[in-house]
Amino acid sequence: MGCILAKEASPPPTPLLPRPAAAGEGRHCRSRRIRRQRLEPRLSKPPGHVHGEQVAAGWPSWLSNVAGEAINGWTPRRADTFEKIDKIGQGTYSNVYKARDMLTGKIVALKKVRFDNMEPESVKFMAREILILRRLDHPNVVKLEGLVTSRMSCSLYLVFEYMEHDLAGLAASPTIKFTEPQVKCYMRQLLLGLEHCHNNGVLHRDIKGSNLLIDNEGSLKIADFGLATTFDPDHKHPMTSRVVTLWYRAPELLLGATDYGVGIDLWSAGCILAELLARKPIMPGRTEVEQLHKIFKLCGSPSEDYWKKSKLPHVTIFKPQQPYKRCIKDTFKDFPPSSLPLVETLLAIDPAERLTATDALISEFFNTPPYACEPSSLPKYPPSKEMDAKLRDEEARRLRNGGGKANVNGINKTHARDRTTRAVPAPEANAELQVNIDRRRLITHANAKSKSEKFPPPHQDGALGYPLESSHYMDPAFDPPEASFSTVFPYQKGGMTAWSGPLINSATAGHPRRKKKSSGNSQMPTNLKQLAGANTTKEAQKDKGITQFR
Numbered sequence: 001m002g003c004i005l006a007k008e009a010s011p012p013p014t015p016l017l018p019r020p021a022a023a024g025e026g027r028h029c030r031s032r033r034i035r036r037q038r039l040e041p042r043l044s045k046p047p048g049h050v051h052g053e054q055v056a057a058g059w060p061s062w063l064s065n066v067a068g069e070a071i072n073g074w075t076p077r078r079a080d081t082f083e084k085i086d087k088i089g090q091g092t093y094s095n096v097y098k099a100r101d102m103l104t105g106k107i108v109a110l111k112k113v114r115f116d117n118m119e120p121e122s123v124k125f126m127a128r129e130i131l132i133l134r135r136l137d138h139p140n141v142v143k144l145e146g147l148v149t150s151r152m153s154c155s156l157y158l159v160f161e162y163m164e165h166d167l168a169g170l171a172a173s174p175t176i177k178f179t180e181p182q183v184k185c186y187m188r189q190l191l192l193g194l195e196h197c198h199n200n201g202v203l204h205r206d207i208k209g210s211n212l213l214i215d216n217e218g219s220l221k222i223a224d225f226g227l228a229t230t231f232d233p234d235h236k237h238p239m240t241s242r243v244v245t246l247w248y249r250a251p252e253l254l255l256g257a258t259d260y261g262v263g264i265d266l267w268s269a270g271c272i273l274a275e276l277l278a279r280k281p282i283m284p285g286r287t288e289v290e291q292l293h294k295i296f297k298l299c300g301s302p303s304e305d306y307w308k309k310s311k312l313p314h315v316t317i318f319k320p321q322q323p324y325k326r327c328i329k330d331t332f333k334d335f336p337p338s339s340l341p342l343v344e345t346l347l348a349i350d351p352a353e354r355l356t357a358t359d360a361l362i363s364e365f366f367n368t369p370p371y372a373c374e375p376s377s378l379p380k381y382p383p384s385k386e387m388d389a390k391l392r393d394e395e396a397r398r399l400r401n402g403g404g405k406a407n408v409n410g411i412n413k414t415h416a417r418d419r420t421t422r423a424v425p426a427p428e429a430n431a432e433l434q435v436n437i438d439r440r441r442l443i444t445h446a447n448a449k450s451k452s453e454k455f456p457p458p459h460q461d462g463a464l465g466y467p468l469e470s471s472h473y474m475d476p477a478f479d480p481p482e483a484s485f486s487t488v489f490p491y492q493k494g495g496m497t498a499w500s501g502p503l504i505n506s507a508t509a510g511h512p513r514r515k516k517k518s519s520g521n522s523q524m525p526t527n528l529k530q531l532a533g534a535n536t537t538k539e540a541q542k543d544k545g546i547t548q549f550r
């Protein structure tokens with residue numbers, strides 16, 4: 001969620017001031033300006049009378065001051081009109097609760113936004129998320145149903161329709177094996193949601209399984225617009241390239257592009273399609289360097305011509321010494337044949353070749369039998385969210401430590417389920433403890449979710465934890481232990497999977513495998529090797545910073 005504090009060199013993603021009219025600018029330019037204003041959420045202080053009206057309507061003054069536009073036309077709901085049922089999720093900047101709306105009886109999700117000392121910047125970024133959510137209205141985009149606060153309140157809750165699952169949780173469950181029609185059904189909904197976002201000038205910028213919520217009717221909805229931004233292809237403005245969780249981040253972002261477009265979300269969608277078919281993440285990089293290396297190994301490195309023409313800032317640093325050949329077809333030779341052209345298109349190195357969500361929806365994949373099933377025909381799954389997995393792990397730990405003597409059945413049950421859970425994020429509540437800070441730093445690299453547009457640095461993320469054995473549809477030769485980079489594969493084999501990254505710092509622990517691997521680094525250009533180290537150090541340094549905010 002977007003309590004964001006931008007401390008980057010890059011300009012803010014939504015320039016807010018309309019350009020003053022130049023002499024001679026006609027109606028055409030004015031209408032373009034109006035369109036631009038419509039596209040770019042205004043986050044300025046509202047005029048005095050509007051501020052007064054908003055406060056009279058029950059909004060706190062601090063919110064109206066900074067985010068007047070975001071709350072315009074809405075009335076706040078009072079917290080005592082909701083009954084909290086359970087905590088169901090924890091994001092970096094929010095806690096999410098299951099609650100009952102006592103006016104309607106409906107079950108909802110309440111996302112409580114954490115503000116750090118009411119910093120206007122963090123309130124503004126949250127306002128941007130609200131404005132973006134209010135602009136969108138589609139069955140495959142999560143709906144913001146209201147806001148909960150009061151005049152004297154220091155907190156804000158976003159009210160959403162309640163969603164029982166997320167795609168990462170379902171995909172990680174070893175008991176759930178998606179069929180081809182089911183994969184098509186989820187992908188179709190994802191692309192329809194993306195099409196709506198893009199047609200309305202919104203880039204999501206953090207598409208990944210845990211942000212794709214699924215309800216018990218099989219509907220998939222894109223959620224978490226904390227990193228989203230507005231864009232206008234006719235009036236490009238520079239945007240930060242440090243967006244999207246690393247495993248799903250497009251190559252142009254890794255190369256430092258600031259004028260990207262819808263292609264970045266389509267790349268992430270391509271990673272998800274291949275992940276659903278392969279039953280494990282296809283490019284789990286731990287640093288930006290490693291991520292780009294994995295991309296080149298699978299998708300081929302760009303042509304000489306591309307490198308020559310490219311004006312991307314990091315091109316000289318990242319250019320591999322030897323070109324890599326594209327090997328998507330070989331790697332995914334067991335994928336359903338009609339899926340390969342779509343995977344190829346979505347994972348095109350050149351964003352211009354990735355086409356659009358609309359193009360993807362009319363591709364062969366969706367028009368070849370077996371067709372996508374109806375969402376309502378999807379199975380009704382047991383709870384599978386990140387938080388469910390976390391609670392199960394905590395319960396298992398408690399029982400192992402002797403707390404479960406009273407319930408032998410409970411122990412057995414928990415242990416059995418425990419083995420099947422996926423990775424869960426580090427406990428946020430313990431972040432102030434040094435041991436957890438250190439863990440977080442390591443896990444940050446492993447999970448590599450960039451939230452640098454939020455608080456510096458990228459925070460750790462629950463990501464996906466698949467048992468190694470669950471690999472499917474994917475050529476095992478594709479991802480042998482990484483000679484150049486990885487020292488610990490970010491998944492654990494069987495047993496308890498409590499973390500999605502290494503718990504020890506393999507860079508300093510003298511891991512025996514590491515020595516062997518580091519000698520296999522010869523393919524990597526020296527400048528890349530240096531950067532790999534530099535990057536890690538930088539990330540770790542930045543990571544220290546986050547502890548000050550929590």
Ligand SMILES: Nc1ncnc2c1ncn2[C@@H]1O[C@H](COP(=O)(O)OP(=O)(O)OP(=O)(O)O)[C@@H](O)[C@H]1O
Nearest residue numbers: 001089090091092093094096109160161162163224
């Ligand atoms: N509408 C919803 N229904 C049910 N659960 C939800 C809903 N929205 C969010 N959640 C749960 O809460 C978690 C955190 O929500 P969200 O990702 O929006 O917050 P965040 O602070 O932006 O997190 P992140 O650190 O992943 O960016 C999600 O992973 C999800 O499991």
